Amino acid sequence: MLKEIEIQNFRCFEQIKISGFERVNLIGGKNNAGKTALLEAIFLNVVPGNTSLAILRYLRREPSKAIEAMPDRAWDNLFYLLKKERFIVIIGTDDNKNINKVEIKVEINSPDSSIIIAFMRNEDAFNGLLEIVPPRSLMRDRSSAIDEVPIIPSFIKISGRELTEAYDNARLDDKDSEVLKAFQILDPAIESVESFSIGEPTLYVRRKGEKRLPLSLFGDAMNRVAHIMLKLVINKHKILLVDEIENGIHHTSQREFWRVLFRLAVELDTQIFATTHSLEMLQAFADVGLEQNQECSSAYFELARKLKTNQIIGSRLDLETLNYALEHQEGVRGE
Structure with a gap:
């Protein structure tokens, strides 16, 4: 089970480290605070296959023809401030202190702007190159893999x-x-x-x-x-990533829905990460997590930008703290 993630040079994250993940994790924050990007980073750390980047393009509704038209710029927006001369680094640590390190770099000098994905299982044992694949191949293979990925976008x-x-x-x-x-x-x-x-x-x-x-x-x-x-x-990756989990679910059904997710997370030995903008969904999450005899561990994480540096930070709130903040109408979504 993932307990900690460190992200460098990916999307809106120059560098961020978030610790204390539990079996079920809810993520909040203002628009453009990095909630979706955090799910994507976790996805890339768990599923660093040769189609993962193309799947993220599809989920973001980025046009595939851009790769053919501008192959040297097609992957720029994966990198913080478009700094593709630096590696993207995503380091995940599980509850047994095992480390998965994923490094992603665009080979700018390559004629087809190939993607290199390197994979390391711990800090001192580099296992070599996982994939070197041209972007056209990535986009061609994406359709056969999208059904198997453990991520659910907010709008598709x-x-x-x-x-x-x-x-x-x-x-x-x-x-x-x-x-x-x-x-x-x-x-x-x-x-x-x-x-x-x-x-x-x-x-x-x-x-x-x-x-x-x-x-x-x-x-x-x-x-x-x-x-x-x-x-x-039917998840073989033992992890589920859901963007804007509240979409379509009436507030009167949210508590019972969380009860089902908490139960199945334990029964199926699966870790859940979800984002939300909904105050009602947050309250339902806290209420269910604090129920007596609740066997599933859970936590809330809030993403926000520092006023002086504009850098994104992640704060962990246990459910007692979250519930207190909700009861006293304190800001818990980046307010």
Whole structure:
């Protein structure tokens, strides 16, 4: 389980070190405070494969044709203040003090602006080059890998086909019931979820006393919850990253949704990182984390910029401190 991360020269981070991660972690802060970039850095540290950078471009909706048009500048915005002459360095430390170090550099002098990803498992044992791949290859391979990554962006909606395939995988592992339980948090009248492959693979939902209907007719919240739950239960990386977790989920359902996530994080031995702008989601997180007999450890992290230097810092709040701040209306989202 990841306990600490140090990031250098990546996105909006010149240098930052955040410690004290728990089983479930919620991240807040103002706009452009680095919440999404932190999830991306964790992703690159956990999944440093040859398609990871291209996946981040896709999740940011960056045009792939920019690579062909300007190969020497296509990856500039990965680097702090576009300083691509320096390595991006992301160092993760787990609860056993094992260290994963990822270094990323664009070879500017290369004719195709190849990406070099170096990987180190501890501070003194360099294992050599993991990948050297041209950006065109990265973008070509991205589509086959996007379904398997443990990150859920705030705005990209998963397709019905992808959702149905993920549900069928969950069924093979006898974990499909978790999707139904999560749907019933949003709508207690839902009694079944089924997948059909007549024409386009589609998930169907049935409410009590009604005919089954495609999931797409039940609104974005159901699709979002299905995406989160399926990423969680079929996750081979043992980590889940969710940007703006509150999207689509009504405040009256948020506490019960956190209870499901806390329970599954323990049962599936999976670590969860999520960002939020929602005060209601923060309160629900604190309430559930402080419940008696709660077995899942959790913490809140706030990202903010220093007034004098504009550098981003990360502060850890345990749930008692978070709850006190919420009760006394103290700023806990970068205010």
